[in-house]
Amino acid sequence: MSAGAGRTGCFIAVDIMLDMAENEGVVDIFNCIRELRSQRVNMVQTEEQYVFVHDAILEACLCGNTAIPVCEFRAIYYNISRLDPQTNSSQIKDEFQTLNIVTPRVRPEDCSVGLLPRNHDKNRSMDVLSADRCLPFLISVDGESSNYINAALMDSHKQPAAFIVTQHPLPNTMGDFWRLVFDYNCSSIVMLNEMDAAQLCMQYWPEKSSCCYGPIQVEFISADIDEDIINRIFRICNMARPQDGYRLVQHFQFIGWPAYRDTPLSKRSILQLVRRLAKWQEQYDGGDGRTVVHCL
Structure with missing residues (x-):
């Protein structure tokens, strides 16, 4: 049972990795958490928490910010629906494929x-x-x-x-x-x-x-x-x-x-x-x- 350090580590690791992804275009979750653990015990304590950090970063990198202001919805929807003749796809189609990738799978044991x-x-x-x-x-x-x-x-x-x-x-x-x-x-x-x-x-x-x-x-x-x-x-x-x-x-x-x-x-x-x-x-x-x- 985590005393709180595991959760704290998850939050800090996600925050650091999002900044790293935006500024450098890469992420290094392993070394980020290794460094956190060198400063405080049990930062990202369990395997489930370690996987969660990866899942959160994957979702952020693949999806980005998908929120649309209501006043801009019409224009943005028009743009993401337009077909790219080179790829024969559109942003909204690509977004749906991304949604299928990041959707959590319900396992039989669940x-x-x-x-x-x-x-x-x-x-x-x-x-x-x-x-x-x-x-x-x-x-x-x-x-x-x-x-x-x-x-x-x-x-x-x-x-x-x-x-x-x-x-x-x-x-x-x-x-x-x-x-x-x-x-x-x-x-x-x-x-x-x-x-x-x-x-x-x-x-x-x-x-x-x-x-x-x-x-x-x-x-x-x-x-x-x-x-x-x-x-x-x-x-x-x-x-x-x-x-x-x-x-x-x-x-x-x-x-x-x-x-x-x-x-x-x-x-x-x-x-x-x-x-x-x-x-x-x-x-x-x-x-x-x-x-x-x-x-x-």
């Missing part, structure tokens, strides 16, 4: 919970699992069902763990899905995929009635359709804990993104979806409720 035999049938694909450190473990009790759901907590710009990303519920995980919505105080659900019974993407909500999914009762309140968005409002409660009261949840089904396309049919409609979500969040709970987002 997803040990999802890989447990008892949880296999709760995963739509064994190739798309959440890392253990990001899992939202279910709290509501549902018979012998485990507390696992293939989902991940993710931060927004303003709020930690504001989003929960998950798969479209399977027939055997609909109860788990609604437990997730209830347990984590989710006020919104965003559905980005089409329903397809052949692919087990079935409807997981009641239509003009109420229905129980595991211990969670879901009551249909209203629905309306506006262009590419179907808005539904549900009232949910935990039948095993009626003292917890009920909660309102708005379900946004986005129908402007066909399965055969990588991108939505309309930029305007996806922006409208984002605005409606933000408006509902602010009206209903002051923006504190989480949002579940799912596709296949």
